[in-house]
Amino acid sequence: MSTKKCPECQAPFEPRRTTQLYCSASCSGRSRERRRRDTRRATARTSTQTLVALEHANGNARLLNAEKQHLRSLQSGTSVILSKSQETVLARDRVIDDQRTQLHLLANKYFDQSSQLAEAKAECVELKLEVSRILKTRNADLQDLMQIAVRMLQLTDHLGIPLDRPTAEIFHRRGWNTNISAESR
Numbered sequence: 633m634s635t636k637k638c639p640e641c642q643a644p645f646e647p648r649r650t651t652q653l654y655c656s657a658s659c660s661g662r663s664r665e666r667r668r669r670d671t672r673r674a675t676a677r678t679s680t681q682t683l684v685a686l687e688h689a690n691g692n693a694r695l696l697n698a699e700k701q702h703l704r705s706l707q708s709g710t711s712v713i714l715s716k717s718q719e720t721v722l723a724r725d726r727v728i729d730d731q732r733t734q735l736h737l738l739a740n741k742y743f744d745q746s747s748q749l750a751e752a753k754a755e756c757v758e759l760k761l762e763v764s765r766i767l768k769t770r771n772a773d774l775q776d777l778m779q780i781a782v783r784m785l786q787l788t789d790h791l792g793i794p795l796d797r798p799t800a801e802i803f804h805r806r807g808w809n810t811n812i813s814a815e816s817r
């Protein structure tokens with residue numbers, strides 16, 4: 633039988649059987665032991681990787697859940713804020729409506745008052761005109777009265793009748809002269 637090379641210690645050897653791979657039982661044992669170790673390590677590595685992958689997946693799932701929850705709470709918070717701001721806007725609208733109504737009332741009142749004022753002014757102008765008309769009439773009446781008084785004085789003087797007391801009092805009160813001038817007799 634030809635010489636073989638031991639894959640464990642690389643030494644050349646004469647195999648006793650055709651199936652003999654290693655030079656000695658110790659090399660065979662060492663090799664087997666190493667292969668077992670490798671297998672264990674590989675298994676351990678694989679299970680570690682699986683565990684890591686599982687944990688990753690779990691972590692991802694947890695993150696996703698947390699994100700979902702956060703999103704939900706954000707959404708509910710946002711809807712609460714939205715409804716609150718909607719309420720605020722509605723309340724403000726109501727206040728604005730009230731103020732607008734009051735302004736409208738005030739404007740109407742003001743309009744009424746200013747039209748009343750205009751009416752009062754027009755009335756005042758008319759009253760002034762009336763007063764001046766009355767004064768004019770009164771002056772004309774006074775002129776006529778004085779004319780009649782002078783004529784009566786001339787006549788009573790001509791007839792030699794003295795003025796009666798009430799008439800004399802009227803002349804006195806008005807400051808009219810009761811003396812007849814010479815040329816008017």
Ligand SMILES: [Zn+2]
Pocket residue numbers: 638639640641642643654655656659
């Ligand atoms: Zn060997």
